[in-house]
Amino acid sequence: MNYIAIKDIVRSVSQTHKFEKDYLKAVNTSDVFGGELLDVPYSETTSLKGQFKKTIQFNDILFSEIRPANRRFGRVNIKDTADYVVSTKLMVLRKFNEDVDLDYFYYCLTNQSFLETLQRRAENRIGSFPQITFDLLGDYRFPIPTLAEQKRIASVIANIDSKIRINREINRNLPLTA
Secondary structure (H helix, E strand, O other), rough: EEEEEEHHHHHEEOOOOOOOOOOOEOOOOHHHEEEOOOOOOOHHHHHHHOOEOOOOOOOOOEEEEEEEHOOOOEEOOOOOOOEEEEEEEEEEEOOOOOOOOHHHHHHHOOHHHHHHHHHHHOOOOOOOEEEHHHHHHHEEEEEOOOOOHHHHHHHHHHHHHHHHHHHHHHHHHHHOOO
16 A cells, blocks of 8 residues: 655645635634534624635635644635635645545544644644644655545545434434423
8 A cells, every 4th residue: 555645645725815805704723623614704804814814715625733633624615715715824735636535635634543643743842832834744644545445435434424413413403301
């Protein structure tokens, strides 16, 4: 089985947003969690802090540089991202390697064991808080089976994730009994 470094699968993209609109949806680390890009309200462009600079596109992965164990990551599942600007505290990862399935890579990147490894590395970093950079992240390697096998693995995990989401929704809608 081949092992491929993250930097050979995705790039960290830092395209600066053009700010051509009066209102934008500003995505911060608190707006992504456990795979979900939460609904973000519009903000006046003039009121946005200087950290909001990055442009995103469909299927990008947003991954917090701060405290990886907090699970602040998500996939961009919005087709029209023109109204979104992202904080510089989020890495924008864009896949370029055609031999790697995006879903498979995403599950490798966000599995609990790997997040714990990143957290330990972040805590060993000298700084005011546990942080990682793409330079650190990019050198990690993942096992990459055939593309067909990657898709099969990702499909199985996606089915389990779907069942978990459905169960959570059912549990939220259950009546409370005393």
